[in-house]
Each structure stands twice: as structure tokens, then as C-alpha cells.
Amino acid sequence: MTVNYNKNEMIPAPVVDPDSKAFWDAVQNQELVFQKCGDCGRLRHPPRPVCPKCRSLNIEWEPSSGKGTIYSKTIYRKSPHPGMKAPFTVVLVELDEGLKLISNMVDIKNDDIKIGMQVEVVFDNLTDDLNLPKFRKVD
């Protein structure tokens, strides 16, 4: 795992609200899903209660392909948080379905992470209550 969590410290956990609950529930079941408009079919992330295209309140949850490419990245040389050990990289992944997700990479050196690199989702089991979607390089 590329991000070295300091297990003696609490890791910042996501805030779950009624709009994001289905996303995080799926993640805890090791599934990556995105919000989809129940009427016009438009995908969106982060979750919000209304479709910005047709203003429908009908929401479906679509399983993601989990596949994408690295769109941007940054390497921390100093940790911003006691729960994480520097250096570590944060990536912005563009998934094949066109949505973007902030995440980390696993099983790779920081300097080997490149824009355009093909990646796929894996689930990092941080605690009994917290999985996070992460990505690994696809050869």
C-alpha cells in the first residue's frame, strides 16, 4: 500500500450524509458505484440529490467499471496529518465512464505514478468499519 497510515492515529473518515450514504455503503461492500439519473441516465459524482441536466429526483446507483487512467497527481513531501506518513501520493483518476475520483495508488512507488497510466480499483481495508476505493496500475 502506497499510503502508509499511522495506525496509532485516527484516519480521517468520510462524513456520510443522506446524499452520500449509498456511495459509502457500497464501498464498505467493496463495490464502486456512481449516482445515475433515474430518468435521463446521466452519471454524476460526487452524489447530489438532483440531476443537474433534467432536475429529476429519481436516483439509481450504477456499478463502475473500476477502470480508468491517472488524470493528475501530487506527492506530499511532508505529511499534513498525523494519521499518514509522508511521502505519499494523491491521484485524480478519470474513470472510463468519464467521472473523476480522488484516491491513492497501491503497490507502486510514488515517482512511478504517471499521468495517463491505466489503473483499476481495489479496496483498502483500513479498519473494520472503513474500506476506501484505491487504485493499482494495470499492466
Place this chain on the structure above:
Amino acid sequence: MFDQYLSRRYQKFGRPDPSAYLIKDKTAIAGIGATEFSKNSGRSELQMACEAIIDAVEDAGLKMEQIDGLVKFAMDYTDEMHLVSALGIKDLAFFAECGWGGGACCSTISHAAAAVATGMAKYVVCYRAMNERSGRRYGRVPGVETVMAAPNDHYGYIMPYGLAVPPSWVALFGTRYMHDYNVTAEQLGWVSVVLREHACMNPEAMFYGVPATLEDYMASKMIVEPLRLYDCCVDSDGACAIIVTTTERAKDLKQTPAVIMGAVQGIAEQGEMMTSLYRPKISLLPEVWYAGQELWRVSGVTPKDVDVAQFYDAFSPLIPMQMEEYGFVEEGEGALFCEGGERIRIGGELPCNTSGGHLSEAYIHGMNLINEAVRQVRGTSTGQVDDVEISLVTGGLGVPTSAILLRR
């Protein structure tokens, strides 16, 4: 070039006719004030706010009793109620607060200008007081158990991955911006170096007397790639205050009025609090572009008319990115424009951040940039540009943004 820029994305559907815009030429900045800028003010933010406001009232040649409006930053820990009591302001007819960190700076002026243009108030103070270096320093992650997040800020989608502090948020934009347009570290370095030159002309700047070369920039510590220490603004304690009134009243006061040609705000689709990373393209800044469109629409001028600019510079890549979105250069050419420093230094084609900006003067959430823009109009800057007619200030970006255009 500008026509091409206009046609790129702007849809003027439903925008009011510029003749309906009551702020242009009829409102002005009549006074500016500030405390010293330091790493540790040693006094309360309330006291800092009071000192800056007293300074601005005196600068304008007003009496405190004449102040009847106050506009604050939503992020400011002081408030209008305590300021009224502390300063002995008699009554306040107009008060408002503006959101989104440094995005609020020029918003405060637009609120104040709207108030004086519509007769809600006569003399409105806009201010920001922050012990940001010695007090609540940004970049400290608040709370380690659960991410502190308003539900719609979506911090929950970024914090667990360690994307926790402002430079890292901007770093993701910066990496992709550099990738999309082949921007080099040296090009960004010139932004930092020129602003330091300007700070070295300004005795009030925190980096006065501390020159830096491109070599110093390249050797400065990497914080969050691609941002080096010299790409980041200087954490500061300080306060600034600005007084807005009608141009007619301002003419009877002590200073040359800085007449407001435009004061605008902008929010665009898929924006987040500094993490608008889910858009199709992140090397563009749609809210900045929109604010620019509004600014040129209401003021009736174009970027080529601007003599001096104070761009919001929390981090150095933001200056070339804004040059593109405000239409000074074409998409992808901002960093090239900054290369070598000639075009952006005093005496250049577009002198930028002439007091040293946030990178080298102080970081007072854009309000010190407004003070400098006013000094440029008055002809009293330590980095004075010759024959300034039109002076631009832009607000914080990567957040809902704002901008003002001033003239002599």
C-alpha cells in the same frame, strides 16, 4: 484575440443590459487602511480590525460616526456587532458578509458598492482581520477523528486520501495545468521571483529586504509536488480595511477616488471548495472565466485597457491560469507570458502584484491586493506603474470568486 476569447464559451442569455449596472463610475473607494503585516501580531483579531478601520477612516478624511455600513468575510472571526461597540460607530444601516475565503475580497466591494449606489448606506467599510500565522493557521487539518465537513463541501471524498490542505488541492490543478500546456517549473518560478522583486521595493512587505533569484526558487523545498515553498503565499497576521462610497461624495474627501468600473462575483457549474476536480478539464477555471466575462460586460473595457493587475496569488500557478481566464492571453499561454519576468514586472506589458502580492507582501485574503490597486490609481505605490488609468484586482479562486476594476 479577445473576440475569440469572448466566443469561446460565454452565453449572455439573460444578462442585464450594462446600462442597468448602477455601480459603474458612480461608486468609488475613498479610503484604505491596514495594520503592519507580521508573523505574530501579539493582539486580538478584533483589535487588528479596529486598527485597520481607524486607519482607513482617517485616510479618507471621514469621522467614525459617519460610517453606516460594514461588510465582513464570512470566515472572519470578528463581526459587525462587536466592531460597532468597539469603534463607537453610532448606527449601522447596512451589513453583509461574503463567503468562500479569499474569494470574498472583491465580493465585499461589490456588496458595499451596491449598498451606496442604491442609497442603503453612505460610507461602507469592508475589512478582513486575520492572525493566520500566529492563530488559526491554514493547512492544519481540523480534527483527526472525523473530517470536519459541511455535507455539500464534499471533503469526505478527499480527506481520507490525505488530500487535506490547500496547497495539495491546488497542486492537483497545477500538475495537470503543467501537463496540458507543457509548463515548466522555471516559468512558474518567474512569477515568484518577480513578485519578490516587487516586495523588495515595499517596506511594508514581509519579504522586504529578502531578494530571491530563480536559483533560490528552484532550490526551495518541495512542499506538495509540483508546488515548492516559494510557490506558496506567506502566512501572515494583519488586517486591511477599505471604504466605499459614491464617487460624488468621494470627490469631497481627502484622497483621489479610485472609481469603481466593475465589481463582480462568479460561481460556475461543478464547483467545490478548492477541489473543483471533477470537471471535464481542470486546467481551466470556469468561475474565473465567468467573473471575467461579467467584469468586461459591466465595465465596457477589455483586458488590453488594463494598466496594472493584482491577481489573487495564494499559489504561483494561479497567476498564469487567471491571465488566461480573464482573457489577457490565450488558453495555455499564461506561463509563457510570465517566463523571463519582463512582461509582468513593473514597467512591463502587464505589471502584476506590484506590492509583492500574497507570495511576498502578506496574505490578507486579497484585501492587501485591493489596497495596492487603489494606491496604483492614486499614484502612491512603492512599485508605482506610470500613468495608471485602469487597475484590476481578482479574488480567490478555486472557490467562488470575485473581481473589481478601478480607474482614476
